[in-house]
Amino acid sequence: MAEIKVADISRWQNVVNFDVLKSEVDAVSIKVGGSDGGMYVDGMFTRNRDEARRVGLPRWFYWYKGGAGSPEEQAAYFIQAVGGLQAGEGVVLDDENEPTVNVDFDARFADKIKELTKLNAVLYSNQGRFVGNLQPIKDRNIGAWSAKYGTNSGNPEPPAAAAGILTVIKWQYTSRAVLNAVKGNTVDMNIFYGDVAAFQAYGAPGAIPAPSTPVVPSQPAPGDGYYTVVSGDGLIKIGQKLGMDWQLIARWNGLVAPYTIYPGQRLKVFGGATGTGSIPNNGATYTVVSGDTLSGIGVKTGHNWQDIANLNGIGSPYTIYPKQVLKLPGGAVATPKESTYTVVSGDYLVKIGEKTGKAWQDIARVNGIAAPYTIYPNQVLRLP
Template sequence: MALNGIDISNYQRGLDLAQVPCDFVICKATEGINIVHNTCDPWIQSAKKLGKKWGFYHFFNGADPIAQADYFVANCKNYFKEGMPALDYEMYGRVGTDKAKKFLDRVYELTGVRCAVYTSRSVLTEEDWSQIAPHHALWVAQYANTERTGYQSNPWLPSGGFGAWDTVTLHQYTSNGRLSGYDNPLDLDIAYLTKEGWDKISNPSGSTVPDVQQPEVPDEDIEGTALELAARVMAGEFGNDEERKKNLGNRYDEVQDIVNYVLTAPAARVADAVERGQLGNGDLRKKVLGSRYAEIQGIVNQRAGVGTARVYTVKSGDTLSEIGAKLGIDWHTIASKNGIGAPYTIYPGQKLSY
């Protein structure tokens, strides 16, 4: 028996779980070493009252992985052994599975609970997960298209491997889900679990009393979110290289990781982050993106149908080489512009900028 659910963050602020149908909800709790989402606890308390299964996740970034694990546990200590914890590994948090393992091992050391791991399917073969997969459930993101949809009992998940994992435990199959009781897009998920299976991941020991160690979390020297500090870096503050590292102190890794992502990631991937609200809005987004603002915002506008779009929608049976030949463009250029790497997987309904 599978469970249907949603994962939400402060971008869904105002959502009433009593009005939205779901067997489970997974809420963003923390990010890096200085962000706690104040939407998380009200939703979790609501889920408890409604008898829904629930989870909570940490968005990984470039800060020290042990410090991130300590921060996650310190701010979620009362959730462990009740809800399912998860690590969100994507975008500017892709700093190596060796660091992800340090985070995961530290959480386990402090709580006795193993986090599920959330990432996109392509990342499973682009990085080495062999030391992580045997001990952690996989929560994979793979979408058939970007069309609106409600819950699906058998969402599209093509055959093939999942890297070091043998099976998928949770599948996020759309970011454009629509459910009654909420008017905006939602991430929809299916968990191939019974309620008892969910509880087993959340509390493998079956202990009824949480036994979570309280780590010490150091005070931050520099105020502001990582995005705000990244915007200041893009504007020329904090200096360069060693000077910047000294000025940012223990905030350096998380801030520099955002800067590196914005400056070096393929435009389509940065646009994905913008669309998910993860690089800010308005003036903050403009400052974070710096000299790439026009390029990235142009892609976002094209996808939204604003301006003169040059977008190809993938049809069933299409390959990148065939699309390139049809458009008169080297297919490698299309792949690079849209952040597609080996094995160059595309799917029906996907929109490719060219």
């Protein structure tokens, strides 16, 4: 059987050299955004999409399922954010924020995708989460893109069919691939079981335009720290409306040049429609220890990590170092916690959370672990 190598690309890979990447992989899966903590567009999506198209790398686009918005709203927001599909571009739902795949959510998401694009959505998750009655998913999805966190350390051999019902068409065999095209981070690498033509056959048969009506997801109450983009908005204009520094808004939302936004997009502004964007500091500080990340410090100290970054003038890629003294947005001086857990074979974050009595999401944040939440035996995790 033919096989091709597919790299998973998002803002975590920073600025990718797609001219080099084209010589290292056969195709890419590009993160569009997600709904974990409010619907958002990945800060590097526009560049990654445009660069992949420029160099002619076959591509799928994926959406990280979260708790903000209904399945239908998330699907519509996803397709709106893509900005229209070109021939061969496929769509994927990444469902990994619950102990098992959410069959009802996934089916409804897939139905909305089908309504908007006429395409079937591929489903991505950890192999262990493909449990329960998966028939509704099989009825709507072409196949499963599967991973097995903690043991996907390089073996490209295909796993068993997901729960014996879904065909595994793509296998994430490592989360630690090193590519010349990517500096400063590793890459999730996958095997697609088929050639490039088969990969593209899961995508659009021709151009599919974005929905003509801007997607406006369910909004929180006014003044809670979000702003919804309207037609004609730009970051500078929004900053002027709210009396805020537009560059702060960009950093809070992971936006980078060319700072693309679109109607219906919800932006974090941390102060509501009347906010000034200022971040107070009452003299509280935190001293960085080895292994710290800004997100982990945010969890330990009870502050938003973006606020900590902005207060200390730290921009992307958000580099910090041991013994660095960071100002905090108020509160008492924080002291680091030293409670740890050593990963054993078969562990995954949900399981570790059950063992330790900690929320798995907090464990991920403390250790700077992002989707697809890959861990490995003997890794030492700090506990919140």
